[in-house]
Amino acid sequence: MVAQPPSTDVDERNLTVGPKKDQAAGLTAVVQSLRHAGRQMSAGRTLLTLAKVNQKDGFDCPGCAWPDPDHRSVAEFCENGAKAVAEEATERRVDADFFDAWSVVDLADKSDYWLGQQGRLTEPMFLARGAQHYRPISWDAAFDLVASELAALDDPNEASFYTSGRTSNEAAFLYQLFVRAFGTNNLPDCSNMCHESSGSALVETLGVGKGSVSLEDLYRADLIFVVGQNPGTNHPRMLSALEKATKAGASIVAVNPLPEAGLMRFKNPQKVSGVIGRGTALADEYAQIRLNGDLALFRALNRLLLESEDALDRAFIDEHTHGFDEFAEATRASEWPELLEATGLPREQIERIHQRVLGSERIVVCWAMGLTQHKNSVPTIREVVNFLLLRGNVGRPGAGVCPVRGHSNVQGDRTMGIYEKPSAAFLDALGTEFGFAPPREHGYDVVDSIRAMRDGVVKVFLALGGNFVSATPDTAVTEAALRRTRLTVQVSTKLNRSHTITGEQALILPTLGRTEVDRQAGGPQFVTVEDSMSAVHASRGRLTPASAQLRSEVAIVSALAERTLAKARRVELPWEEFTADYDRIRERIARVVPGFENFVERAEEGFVLPHGPRDSRTFPTATGKANFTANALEVLRVPPGRLILQTVRSHDQYNTTIYGLDDRYRGVRAGRRVVFVNPADLAERGINDGDHVDLISEYADGERVAENFRVIAYDTAPGCAAAYFPETNVLVPLDSTAEVSNTPVSKSVVVRLERR
Ligand SMILES: Nc1nc2c(c(=O)[nH]1)N[C@H]1C(S)=C(S)[C@@H](COP(=O)(O)OP(=O)(O)OC[C@H]3O[C@@H](n4cnc5c(=O)[nH]c(N)nc54)[C@H](O)[C@@H]3O)O[C@H]1N2
Ligand SMILES: Nc1nc2c(c(=O)[nH]1)N[C@H]1C(S)=C(S)[C@@H](COP(=O)(O)OP(=O)(O)OC[C@H]3O[C@@H](n4cnc5c(=O)[nH]c(N)nc54)[C@H](O)[C@@H]3O)O[C@H]1N2
Ligand SMILES: [Mo]
Numbered sequence: 207m208v209a210q211p212p213s214t215d216v217d218e219r220n221l222t223v224g225p226k227k228d229q230a231a232g233l234t235a236v237v238q239s240l241r242h243a244g245r246q247m248s249a250g251r252t253l254l255t256l257a258k259v260n261q262k263d264g265f266d267c268p269g270c271a272w273p274d275p276d277h278r279s280v281a282e283f284c285e286n287g288a289k290a291v292a293e294e295a296t297e298r299r300v301d302a303d304f305f306d307a308w309s310v311v312d313l314a315d316k317s318d319y320w321l322g323q324q325g326r327l328t329e330p331m332f333l334a335r336g337a338q339h340y341r342p343i344s345w346d347a348a349f350d351l352v353a354s355e356l357a358a359l360d361d362p363n364e365a366s367f368y369t370s371g372r373t374s375n376e377a378a379f380l381y382q383l384f385v386r387a388f389g390t391n392n393l394p395d396c397s398n399m400c401h402e403s404s405g406s407a408l409v410e411t412l413g414v415g416k417g418s419v420s421l422e423d424l425y426r427a428d429l430i431f432v433v434g435q436n437p438g439t440n441h442p443r444m445l446s447a448l449e450k451a452t453k454a455g456a457s458i459v460a461v462n463p464l465p466e467a468g469l470m471r472f473k474n475p476q477k478v479s480g481v482i483g484r485g486t487a488l489a490d491e492y493a494q495i496r497l498n499g500d501l502a503l504f505r506a507l508n509r510l511l512l513e514s515e516d517a518l519d520r521a522f523i524d525e526h527t528h529g530f531d532e533f534a535e536a537t538r539a540s541e542w543p544e545l546l547e548a549t550g551l552p553r554e555q556i557e558r559i560h561q562r563v564l565g566s567e568r569i570v571v572c573w574a575m576g577l578t579q580h581k582n583s584v585p586t587i588r589e590v591v592n593f594l595l596l597r598g599n600v601g602r603p604g605a606g607v608c609p610v611r612g613h614s615n616v617q618g619d620r621t622m623g624i625y626e627k628p629s630a631a632f633l634d635a636l637g638t639e640f641g642f643a644p645p646r647e648h649g650y651d652v653v654d655s656i657r658a659m660r661d662g663v664v665k666v667f668l669a670l671g672g673n674f675v676s677a678t679p680d681t682a683v684t685e686a687a688l689r690r691t692r693l694t695v696q697v698s699t700k701l702n703r704s705h706t707i708t709g710e711q712a713l714i715l716p717t718l719g720r721t722e723v724d725r726q727a728g729g730p731q732f733v734t735v736e737d738s739m740s741a742v743h744a745s746r747g748r749l750t751p752a753s754a755q756l757r758s759e760v761a762i763v764s765a766l767a768e769r770t771l772a773k774a775r776r777v778e779l780p781w782e783e784f785t786a787d788y789d790r791i792r793e794r795i796a797r798v799v800p801g802f803e804n805f806v807e808r809a810e811e812g813f814v815l816p817h818g819p820r821d822s823r824t825f826p827t828a829t830g831k832a833n834f835t836a837n838a839l840e841v842l843r844v845p846p847g848r849l850i851l852q853t854v855r856s857h858d859q860y861n862t863t864i865y866g867l868d869d870r871y872r873g874v875r876a877g878r879r880v881v882f883v884n885p886a887d888l889a890e891r892g893i894n895d896g897d898h899v900d901l902i903s904e905y906a907d908g909e910r911v912a913e914n915f916r917v918i919a920y921d922t923a924p925g926c927a928a929a930y931f932p933e934t935n936v937l938v939p940l941d942s943t944a945e946v947s948n949t950p951v952s953k954s955v956v957v958r959l960e961r962r
Contacts, residue, residue, distance in 0.1 A: 208682045209911040210936035212879060213317035216867065221877030223895075223918050228465075230438030230445060230871060231285065232473030239288030242865060246296035251749070255295045255721060256288060258748050266745035268294060268372055268720045269860070271611035271738040272441045273421055284442030284475075286857070289865045293700065294719040295749055298325025300701050305331055305340040314706040318676055318932060319864035319878075321701045327716035328753035335710050345757065345765070348713050353769035355666050355693045355711075362389030362645070362774075366655040366664045369395040369624045370672025371613025372720070374733030374745070376791045377759035378615075378622040379799075380784060381670055384767035386623075386633075387642055387777050391649030392664070395624050396672055397616055398652040400575070402947040403583035404609040405620070410584075411591040411833045412819045413826035416617060418606035419570055420739050420814070424451050426604035429566035432489070433461040433500060433590075434576015434953075438468020438871060439857045441574075441610055445472040449486050457566075459559055460489035462576060463497055463852070463923035464882070467871035491559060496550030497850045497926045498842045498954045500577055501586040503556065504593045505839055506545045508537050510560040511596050517564060519598030526823055527595055529834040536836035537592075548841040550923050568604030569594065574612070576852075579953040584946040585837035592834055600832060601823035611738040612861075614720075618736030621799060621815070626651045635798045642777040652678060653948050656940060659687035667709065668695040668766075670759065671717075673702040676862035679938035679950040680910075697762055699752075702862060718758045722747040726761065728787030733760075734809050742802075743812030761785045844925070844956050849887060851901065852953040853931035853938070862932050869930075874918070881959070882920035882928040891959065895919035899959040901929065903937035910937050914962060927957065 212218075243252040258264030260274045269287035304324065310333060313321065332343035332351070343351075356365055367385045369378060385393055397405070405415035412418070424430065424447050437444040445468050448458060460469040469489050495503060511517045512534055523530055546553055563569065571590050577583060591600075591607065599605035611617050623632055626649035633644040650658055656678060658664040667674075667688065678684045688694055691709035698705070699719045705712070718724055724731045724747055732746040757765075764781035771777060783790045789806050796805035801815040818824035825832045844850060855861070856869035856878060868875050872882070881901060883893075893899065894917070901912045912934050922928060931952060942951045 208908070208936065209913060210681060211913050213320070214315055215320045216317050216878070218877040218879055221880070221916060222875045224873040224875065226873040227467045227871045229471035229473055230468030231442060231475045233475065235285035236475050239285040242289045243292040246292040246298070248297065251295065251297070255291055255749060259287060259291060263746065265720045265747050266614055266735045266743070267291065268614050270441045271614050271617060272443045273737040273739045273741055275421055286439065286442055290860055291721060293322065293860070293863060293865065295721050296325050299328050299752065300324045300326065301328045302331070302342045309338040310340070310706050310708065311338065317864070318703055318862050319867065321703060322863050324701050326752035327698055327701060327714060329716060329755045331714040333708055333712040340714065343713070348715060349765045349769045351713065352668070352693070352695055352766055353773045356388065356770045357773035359665060363392060363649070364664055365390060365666040365668065366392040366394060366650055366658065368655070368667070368669040368672060368674055369393065369619055370670070371396050371616025371619055372671050373615060373619055373759055374735060375615065375618045375622050375742070375795065376733050376788045377670070377763055378619040378624050379791060379795050380760060380763045380767065382623040383636065383640065384763055384770070386636065386644040387640070387767070387771055387779065388774060389645050389776070391626050391628060391645055391647065392655065393624050393626050393649055394652040394655045395619060396613060396677065397620060398948065399677060399950055400612050400616065401578055401609055402949045403578040403944050404587055406947045407584045407587035407591065408607060408609070410827065411588055411835060412600065412607070414817055414819055416740055416817065417608045417738060418600060418817060418820040419608045421447055423604050423606060424448070424570060425454050427451060427456045427568045427570045428604070429459065429562055429569045430456050431459050431461060431569070431571040432469060433571060433573040435572060435574035435610060436466040436468070436854070438466055440855060442468070444610065445488070446474055448472070448488055449474055452486060452488060457490040457562060458488050459491045459493065459562065461493045461495050461500065461503065463495055463926045464928060465492060465494065465921055491562065493551055493555060493559065494923050496548065496923045497852055498580045498582070499549035499551070501582060501589050501837060502545045502548030502839055502841070503551065504589040505537060505540050506549065506556050507560055507563060508589070508593055508596060509540060510557070511563070512537055518596055522598030523595070526825065526832050527834055528829040528831040532836045533592055533834035540839055544839065544841055548839065550925070569597065569599045570604070570606055570608050572608040572610055574610045576953060579944070579949055579951060581944055581951050581954065582840060583944045583949065588835040589837050595832055595834060601819050606820065615735040617738060617740070618742070621736055622795070639794060639798050640777060640779060651948055653940060653943055653950065656684050656687050659691055662690055665692045667691050669704065670697050670763070673704045673862040675704040675707045676702065676932040676935070679935050679942070679952065680940040681936040683940050697759060700863070715762055716753065716756050717762060718747065718751055718756045720745055720747055721749045722751045723749065724758045726758070726786050731758070731788045733788065736815070740815040740817055741812060742815060744810050760788060760791070842954060847891065848904070848956050848958050849883065849925060849927045851927045851929060851934070851937070851955040851957045853934045853955070854928050856930050859930070877916065878930050879915045879933060880918050880929065881915040882918050882922055883959070884922050884924045884926065885919040886924055888917065888919055893917055893959060893961060898962045900962060901934065901937060901957050902960055903955050903957045905939045905942065907939060907941065910939070912936050917959070
């Protein structure tokens with residue numbers, strides 16, 4: 207049994223639970239964002255910083271990947287974007303004195319919250335073999351150390367190179383070039399834990415692993431499904447778009463085990479009426495689905511649609527799709543009792559939603575982690591595609607698929623080639639442009655990288671951003687895996703747990719953030735990013751860097767590449783030129799990545815990448831058509847007394863970065879170790895609201911325990927519970943991953959509660 211006790215620095219004795227909120231944003235959100243910023247920086251810096259978020263001459267918000275409207279307001283950011291910016295623009299610093307005072311052992315005992323609060327990293331630091339403290343190291347010595355360790359490996363596949371989704375297109379492109387020139391495709395990224403299931407399902411069915419809608423499409427839709435997503439917290443600016451869509455006549459169906467605040471009612475903080483009024487009711491229909499019931503819900507809707515030929519877009523199906531008959535047969539064979547058991551919804555509600563579908567010409571389905579982090583996520587998303595194809599809701603205005611991406615450039619990083627399973631076409635183009643033969647063998651994703659470190663195969667681990675230790679599942683296994691390596695290298699802006707759980711040696715390479723001025727030999731530079739709707743645009747930092755010693759991600763990657771490839775005797779490339787002027791990188795991207803033609807000329811103004819299904823109903827799939835699929839329906843059943851636990855974000859966190867200890871919309875203050883459970887489930891177990899329990903997950907390979915959570919009686923679907931990650935990552939076994947996408951199953955963990 208693996209147990210994970212709480213960190214010692216957060217005192218949860220003051221935790222309080224009040225009523226949950228129905229509405230999101232409004233004046234409170236504005237006040238909260240300023241208050242949070244005020245704790246991190248002076249008033250002047252706050253205003254200067256927030257005024258440049260998502261503006262044409264400013265920087266892309268490092269929060270989420272939601273797109274910017276064409277007509278921007280002065281304040282084109284949200285409460286949580288402001289928190290993300292404040293985290294980066296903070297005036298607190300983690301310097302050499304800090305590391306002198308704190309040993310890694312002491313730091314490893316601290317929570318992610320405490321670590322993040324210490325401020326920005328200021329200089330390169332090195333943890334030598336057997337040492338207790340990080341010590342300063344020069345950039346030169348740091349680069350040499352990495353190059354020597356990499357060049358000394360028997361095989362390039364003994365190193366793994368992680369990326370988190372904040373990295374710019376330019377840095378990401380150079381990074382994958384470096385890694386492939388070194389000789390491996392071991393390029394795991396945060397996508398592997400995030401929208402990988404969406405990519406897998408969409409590539410197979412539509413031929414492009416990205417969303418097919420623009421903001422305009424949302425405004426023109428008649429019906430928008432928001433499934434498995436909490437936009438009030440994680441994509442607050444999406445609520446403005448949904449509000450605009452409803453004003454233009456769209457109706458919204460929210461599908462979620464939790465009645466999330468923003469989905470029910472929204473107060474637009476950018477409008478006076480939104481700041482003081484009651485706000486707009488957003489969802490017209492709220493389906494409180496059982497966890498993992500979505501495949502069954504869309505199957506049921508598809509079954510109802512198949513009952514009448516009039517409901518189908520026959521012309522579209524005949525001309526543009528493949529596999530209809532097999533799909534229809536499988537769908538007609540599904541039985542209502544099973545569909546209802548899986549969804550936990552009354553049949554009348556599904557029929558009501560069906561009526562809405564029949565009354566809607568144009569339908570968009572939006573989704574996020576509630577669909578992607580289950581065992582059968584890929585079949586579930588394929589079933590969503592089936593649903594849209596039936597009425598021709600792909601490739602025309604006001605209709606399509608909308609996977610809402612997480613990190614601000616996670617989609618762009620993948621476009622730039624951060625992928626462990628690159629296509630042959632991409633590798634061909636890369637090899638031709640740079641004159642080397644890229645490795646063809648697929649590399650390790652996140653879960654396989656952990657396995658390879660655990661087994662002693664991967665010996666050097668490098669991360670371009672992120673917080674690998676806290677973001678990944680099976681905390682105890684992952685920590686032991688990282689500790690087995692010879693060297694871990696973290697390119698980071700802020701201190702986090704991945705700096706404290708290290709290989710035999712460790713390096714921290716501090717980097718510039720989005721908000722900061724990036725000056726190189728060729729003058730001030732900007733970078734580019736791609737949002738969730740495939741729009742590429744420039745991002746330009748305005749603040750003075752947190753320390754004079756910081757280097758840009760582009761500069762760090764180039765230096766690492768230059769030294770490593772020289773030592774390992776691989777292809778020589780003009781890395782210094784790339785760093786001096788990022789246009790030199792964009793010229794190369796233009797020749798390697800489709801859709802980036804004339805990138806140098808178009809980068810500043812921005813442009814939307816081509817998308818066959820969206821633009822012309824061309825589907826670059828194996829069949830050349832949009833593919834219907836026949837998906838197996840398995841009802842997730844748990845043993846008596848058990849619950850299905852989902853691990854979610856609170857309102858005060860950005861993944862592993864914990865901004866604060868409140869979850870305002872869900873009524874939680876001053877604490878994070880809470881578990882939300884339906885009152886009927888509590889009564890059945892003789893557990894009361896306010897009791898403290900251990901969460902125990904049960905899998906074939908054993909039990910895992912997350913200790914001491916306060917129970918909150920909450921309006922979630924019966925049989926389902928929710929708690930925050932990263933605290934609950936310890937409960938998710940490394941081998942519990944989604945079919946096809948290999949994404950950790952962090953939204954349906956079978957647990958029991960044990961009273962303390
Ligand atoms: N402020 C802030 N913004 C963020 C982030 C952050 O941490 N903080 N993270 C960013 C990242 S990387 C990402 S990927 C996104 C994440 O954005 P979300 O996906 O909204 O994040 P989660 O908190 O995981 O919420 C999952 C939602 O799905 C619901 N859900 C869970 N399981 C199911 C299910 O089986 N079916 C249905 N229908 N619903 C289900 C949950 O109740 C919850 O509302 O946000 C991005 N933006
Ligand atoms: N149980 C459970 N686990 C999950 C999830 C879940 O829902 N449940 N969600 C998963 C998802 S969707 C995702 S995307 C992953 C997130 O996994 P990651 O992307 O690895 O984690 P983050 O917390 O976003 O990374 C935060 C760190 O990134 C660094 N950073 C911030 N900005 C920059 C920058 O500009 N450059 C560089 N180099 N570093 C920077 C800072 O040091 C900060 O501490 O977590 C996954 N893990
Ligand atoms: Mo994500």
